[in-house]
Amino acid sequence: MQAPCATAAIPVQSIVSNNMQTVTTIAELRQVVGAARRAGKSIGFVPTMGNLHQGHLNLLITARERTDFVVSSIFVNPLQFNAKDDLERYPRTLEEDQQSLIEYGCDLLFAPSESEVYSSDRASQTFVEVPGISEMYCGASRPGHFRGVTTIVNKLFNLVQPDLAVFGKKDFQQLHIIRRMVTDLSMPVELVGVDTARAESGLALSSRNGYLTKDELKRAPVFYAQLRTIHDALVGGSDDFEGLIKQAIESLERESFKPDYIHIVRRSDLQPATPKDRELVVLAAAFLGQARLIDNLEVDC
Numbered sequence: 001m002q003a004p005c006a007t008a009a010i011p012v013q014s015i016v017s018n019n020m021q022t023v024t025t026i027a028e029l030r031q032v033v034g035a036a037r038r039a040g041k042s043i044g045f046v047p048t049m050g051n052l053h054q055g056h057l058n059l060l061i062t063a064r065e066r067t068d069f070v071v072s073s074i075f076v077n078p079l080q081f082n083a084k085d086d087l088e089r090y091p092r093t094l095e096e097d098q099q100s101l102i103e104y105g106c107d108l109l110f111a112p113s114e115s116e117v118y119s120s121d122r123a124s125q126t127f128v129e130v131p132g133i134s135e136m137y138c139g140a141s142r143p144g145h146f147r148g149v150t151t152i153v154n155k156l157f158n159l160v161q162p163d164l165a166v167f168g169k170k171d172f173q174q175l176h177i178i179r180r181m182v183t184d185l186s187m188p189v190e191l192v193g194v195d196t197a198r199a200e201s202g203l204a205l206s207s208r209n210g211y212l213t214k215d216e217l218k219r220a221p222v223f224y225a226q227l228r229t230i231h232d233a234l235v236g237g238s239d240d241f242e243g244l245i246k247q248a249i250e251s252l253e254r255e256s257f258k259p260d261y262i263h264i265v266r267r268s269d270l271q272p273a274t275p276k277d278r279e280l281v282v283l284a285a286a287f288l289g290q291a292r293l294i295d296n297l298e299v300d301c
Contacts (some may be wrong), residue, residue, distance in 0.1 A: 002004065007076050008187045016152060017048075018108060019107070020098070020102045020107060020108065020181060021107070021108050021109070022098060022108075022109040023108065023109070023111075024110075024111055024112050024113065024116065025112065026112070026116060026159060026183065027073075029108075029110045029159055029233065030031030030159065031158070031282055032108050032109065033069075033071060033160055033161070033188050036068075036107070036108075037068040037161075039067040039070075040068075040130070040164075041068035041093045041161045042066075042067040042068045042069065042164070043067060043068075043069050043070075043071060043160065043161065043162045043163050043164070043176045044063030044064070044066060044067030044069065044070045044071065044162060044163065044164045044165070044166065045063070045070075045071045045073075045156070045157075045160050045162035045165040045166070045189075046060055046063050046070065046071070046073075046106075046165070046166050047072070047073045047074070047075075047152075047153060047156050047167075047229075048071040048072060048073065048074055049074065049075065049077065049090065049207070050074040050075075050090040050091070050092060050094060050097050050207075051090075051092070051207040051208065051210070052093075052096075052097045052100050052101070053205045053206070054198065054205055055168050055196070055197035055204075055205040055206075056100075056169075056196045057100060057104045057170075058194055058195075058197055058269065059166040059168060059194050060072065060101065060104040060166075061104060061105075062108055062166050062192060062194050063166045064100070064104070064105045064165065066164055066192070067162075067163060067164050069107050069108070070105060070107050070108070071107065071108045071110065071160050071162065072101055072106050072108070072109050072110070073109070073110040073111070073112075073124045073160075074097055074109065074110075074111045075110075075117060075152070075156075075157055076090050076110055076123065076252070077113070077117075077148055077149075077152045078114060078118075078148075079118075079125065079144075079148030079151055080144075080145050080146075080147075080149050080152070080162070080231055081145075082142050082144065082145060083141065085185050089261050090207075091210055095219070095280070096113060102179045109160075110160070111210075112157075117152070117155065122164050122188075123150070126151075127147050127148075128150045128152055128154040128181065128185075128238065129147040129151075130146065130148060130149070130177045130180045130181050130184070131148070133173070133176065133177055133180065133269075133270055134146035134147060134150070134177055135174065136152065136270065136281055137173050137261060137263060137285070138171075138173055138174075138260075138285060138294065139173070141260050141261070141285065145205070145254060146173075146174065149174055149177070149178070150177060150181050151180065153178055153181070154185070155179065155186060155270075157182075157189055159276075161189075161269060161270060162189055162204065163188075163189065163190065164189065164192060165189050165191055165192070166189075166191075166192045166193075166194060167191065167194070168191070168193070168194055168195055168196060168197070169190070169193045169195055169197040169296070169298075170193060170197075170198050170204050170205075170206065170295065170296070171294065172224055172281060172296040173256065173270060173283060174285060175186070175191070175193050176258075176270055177215065178191065179191055194253060194294075196223070196295070199221075201220075201221035201223035201224075202225065203217075203220050203221045203222050203223070203224055204224065204271070204293070204294075204295045206291065206294075207210075208293070209291065211289065211291035212289060212290075213243050213289060213291045215287050216289045216291070219255050219256065219257075219288065220288055220291075220293065222251070222255045222257070223250065223257065223284070223286055223293055223295060224295055226248040226252055226262075227248075227253055227282050227284055227296070227297045228242075228297065229247075229248065229251075229293055230244045230245070230248055230264070230282050230297070231297045231299050232301065233300055233301070234264070234280065235299060235301060236300075239275035241264045241273065244264070245262045245264065248262055248284075249262060252286055256288070257286045257287065258286060258287040258288075259284075259285075259286045259287075260284075260285035260287065260292070261285055262282065262283070262284040263282070263283045263284075264280055264281075264282055264299075265280065265281055265283060266279065266281075267279045267281045267298060269295070270283070277301075278300065279298075279299075279300060279301075280296045280298070280299040280300075280301060281288045281296050281297065281299065282297045283296045284294060284296065
């Protein structure tokens, strides 16, 4: 990645509260991060789309523990949405998110507008894509989604130039794809994956859980329970992958879920697992009402 261009000192029009700054322009971002780096501080980065929950905040904790200066971003990235209405209804809670970031020790929040991030029309926007794996699983259900993810993460990495970036393992396929991008493009950033944060019921925390009705929220933990059933069977020695998946899908359908996919794959490359493989992950996605839930469980056989 190229170093950011040198810029003259500019007045940072930012919100400053409890030592956290919020900036909205690339020039401000580079100025503040550059000052931290010149002071000898290591840079940690947590990119988000906002509407923060404990899962996001756990990423902040990891970044805070491992680096000197923590940057987070809130940007609802239009390139990774397949439907306009999904983009428009995505929850935007900037003020609440700022308070959470302050509480968890964030030093700098980058909250840009779409025009600040993408100067050209979306249709002519340069993009970054990891071939193959980006078209599988969630990529098959949401064409172009991961191209949008890798494009924005690549751009944010170029802007922040972090030493370390932290992502949640709930989006297991996404983390794998970003690791591939970082390796293939020789990016000098260490990636850290943090375990999925869950409610007491086992339901993975997600901004999209807010789409669930009260009744659906009660039934949602069945999703995780079915993954646990598969996990326990695999650990117990079962190699009937097809049968385990079929049983889980039928159980979910009885609870009014519309399963998108369930796959048992190798953790190393996310390719379909065989009975000889020992390090696995169960990947799953399902609709419950208006919410599309994703989850996964790592398995060591």
